Amino acid sequence: MRIRVIGAPIDLGADRRGVDIGPRAIRYAGLNDQLHRLGHTVNDVGNLDVPLPENQPTGNPRLKYLEPITKLAEDLAHTVSDALAEQEFPLILGGDHSMALGSISGVASKHKNLGVIWVDAHADFNIESTTPSGNIHGMILAALAGLGEEQLVNVCGWAPKIDKNKIVILGARDLDEGEQRLLREQHIHVFTxxxxDRRGIATVMQQAIEIAGADNGPIHLSLDLDSLDPKEAPGVGTPVRGGLSYREAHFAMEMLAESARLVSMDVVEVNSILDRENATAQLAVELTLSALGKKIL
Structure with a gap:
């Protein structure tokens, strides 16, 4: 596989600083060398330019940094669609999860029947009226489904980006009250x-692949490292106890690789300031390799 590595070091979508170092930390953990050893060709195009929060007005407190976030989304969407046009697999390194607005928009512009597996402790399905924080990284999946603030929803000039029936949230355990209501109203598939715990990761992941990849459709994986238990991934901005174990996460990635449906991938929310000896970035590399074909035997 030809893989285009794209860094999106955005630190505007969340309150806690540090995820802008994530792309560098993941590369430092050996991502490109490991992908080469797995047999892939790697074209690392570096990082997109992202302004610092200190240099930007916060704007609407319920939609913090809306303008620079949508600007990055447009830029990233074009970069991702260019990669696909050149037959390269987009692997996008975050940054906070607001960058997925751009990455998924870019993929969806080329794959009209795209499904999304959103592996995250949070659903990121708030809108302006439900958000308790105003942090846009918590609104991205709703915007991709066509809900919320118009400027977010209409990035790249069209909406929705994803059929709501092909969205799967996996590993959720920290949902806001208004967000819960929206998820139920929109009939979004959520595997908490x-x-x-009740059904096992194999059964749940198989169903997730069937839903997101319905009708033999392609799948985008958006992997937030806070989906794992903080004991496994300490370097994340919004840790929540009781997450995926090391083996559950790897097995989910291995199943996705075996499905042969994966066309693009995000790895987000690695916060090096909160990490221990780059352990979370190293885990991000390991899980990426599993999603892209690495096996135990």
Whole structure:
């Protein structure tokens, strides 16, 4: 596979600083060398330019940094669509999860029947009226589904980017009250940690692949490292206890690789300031390799 590595070091979508170092930390953990060893060709195009929060007005407190976030989304969407046009697999390194507005918009412009597996402790399905924080990284999946603030929803000039029936949230365990209501109203497929406890990761992941990849459709994986338990991934901005174990996360990635449906991938929310000896970035590399074909034997 030809892989285009794209850094999106955005630090505007969340309150806690540090995820802008994430792309550098993941590369430092050996991502490109490991992908080469797996047999892939790697074209690392570096990082997109992202302004610092200190140099930007916050704007609407319920939609913080809306203008620079949508600007990055447009830029990233074009970069991703260019990669696909050149037959390269886009692997986008964050940054906070607001960057997925751009990455998924770019993929969806080329794959009209795209499904999304959103592996995250949070659903990121708030809108302006439900958000308790005003942080846009918590609104991105709703915007991609066509809900919320017009400027977010209409990035790249069209909406929705994803059919709501092909969205799967996996590993959720920290949902806001208004967000819960929206998820129920929109009939979004959510597999909580309780579902995984009850049914096992193999059964849940198989169903997730069937939903997101319905009708033999392509799948985008958006992997937030806070989906894992903080014991495994300490370097994340919004840790929540009771997450995926090391083996559950790897097995989910291995199943996705075996499905042969994966066309693009985000790895987000690695916060090096909060990490221990770059352990979370190293884990991000390991999980990426599993999603892209690495096996135990």
């Amino acid at each position: 940690m309780s579902d995984i």
